[in-house]
Amino acid sequence: MKKNKTFIIAEAGVNHNGSFELAKKLVDKAVWAGADCIKFQTFNSKNLVSKNAQKAEYQKKTTDSSESQLDMLKKLELSKEEFVELRDYCNQKEIMFLSTPFDLESIDFLASIGVKTWKIPSGEITNYPFLRAIGKRKESVIMSTGMCTLDEVRDTIKVLKDFGTTDITLLHCTTEYPAPYDSVNLNAMLTLQNEFAFKVGYSDHTNGIEIPVAAVAMGATVIEKHFTLDKNMEGPDHKASLEPDELKQMVQSIRNVEAALGDGIKKPSEAEKKNIAIARKSIVAACEIKKGEIFTEENLTAKRPGNGISPMNWAEVLGKIAKRDFSEDELIEL
Known part of the structure; x- marks a missing residue:
């Protein structure tokens, strides 16, 4: 069968550095690159981390090492009003708006502004109250599985299904920024597909574009990739992100692979x-x-x-x- 179009998520995340104007520029570049969707991150930093939480090693290298994770995240928040404007701006630019919630308050807020597809980040896989709240929505879920065992993925799916959510896409993921190539284990994406019979995809944290393109050739239906306006900006995720021209190259490469996969019938073209x-x-x-x-x-x-x-x-x-x-x-x- 001919492969359906891969859903490409341009992960802006917090690469706006807390600036609404930079967030809008990220929308513009995602549209220019040909992505299907741009995704941000919605959180109240006080609900997300305790004041004693330490930064990850990659965050220490790319931000002020003297500040706490809480202080870092406070600077990366956008207001609810700005998220409403971002949603409207995305509608105007004809690109799908998504944002990953990281706390219960953010789930309720995103639902109130019309979000109906839910991205569950790898770090929330073991957060039962969070999973329950999303499961009760009974809407589409795209779930990253970084750091997970197969049993943890199974447990998470059970929670979602117990509360009525059955439209689930599982994203294989390696939670390291950037992820070394020998840690990717891309075949695990096929393990997820075979084990759970859900659609699968890949959330990429490697440098470059080769691995997400390979994932599409292997059957990924969703690709998520961080991007930024400039890798040299200060902030936790810029270094492991694509710049706009690289994002565009990735999108075009994926579309080329889709065209090349064809319908599988062996006959002269x-x-x-x-x-x-x-x-x-x-x-x-x-x-x-x-x-x-x-x-x-x-x-x-x-x-x-x-x-x-x-x-x-x-x-x-x-x-x-x-x-x-x-x-x-x-x-x-x-």
């Missing part, structure tokens, strides 16, 4: 039919053949073009009598 006669061979006279002579291994050969009798009919031609004269290289006729 329309593009190559014209080359059949040019590339294949026909049975021709290896030398002059007079009328009445018998066709033999010595006076026949196979040469291009392929618009005569196919050499696959060689045995049927041998022993037949020439009904006319044939000059060297002339197509044999019976």
